[in-house]
Amino acid sequence: MRRGTRYGALLGPLLAGGATPALVTRAARGLGLPERGRYAVVVLGTPVPDAAVVEGPDADGSRWWWGAAEGSPGEVEGSPGAAEAREGGREVAVVLLGPAGPARAAARLRELGAGPGGVSPVVGSLAQLGAARRLAGTALLTCEPGSREIVRLDERLPAALLVSRPELSTRLLAEVFGPLLTLVPAERSLLVETLEAWLECGGSVGRAAARLGCHRNTVFNRLRRLERLTARSLSRPRELVDLVLALDVLRLSSAPP
Structure with a gap:
């Protein structure tokens, strides 16, 4: 699980949504990620644990990039308000999933004591990360106040409709x-x-x-x-x-x- 200003600068336009094909290609090259793949986005309601930010893939082969903070929809690292959002503890990660998929990503966050957090459904390309971020944020809103839940949107669809x-x-x-x-x-x-x-x-x-x-x-x-x-x-x-x-x-x- 990686983190850094460079990652945030590259991920920011993707997570904001509507990135041009040229921006998607540049971000893919800079991050060493395939433009097409099985991705999910995680939004945490508290700061990411230090143990989550390590080099290299997880045991199941998934690769994580932390680097964007979210306050309100559309606020990503490098944009006005992003620093304040980081202070508020709401953070975003992009996950290139391993064979176990988003269920394993959620389990990994629970093991690290993270939470509350929302995990998006799987999307098939970097260009879809903006939509995935919004869905992960909605999943986070379905967590009970004060809890440390890590939930996947697909497990909370009725509640997601309510909070929307x-x-x-x-x-x-x-x-x-x-x-x-x-x-x-x-x-x-x-x-x-x-x-x-x-x-x-x-x-x-x-x-x-x-x-x-x-x-x-x-x-x-x-x-x-x-x-x-x-x-x-x-x-x-x-x-x-x-x-x-x-x-x-x-x-x-x-x-x-």
């Missing part, structure tokens, strides 16, 4: 969970925790009760109360989708449930 349209996400939360949000925090947290456990247990009341350490009737009663408050049934697929998406919005908000 914050005004609709806010409306969804108010429409679905409005009455729930008026409860005192402890009461609200209890119902949210029960819904999460029920979903994680595949809709099994018995397994959710075992996880929560309570009687199955307690779980059943909490879920029925949640249905009454939200005017949505857990047994109707479309209404269940509303509840799951609203739960994602609540999870991604800075406020606790």
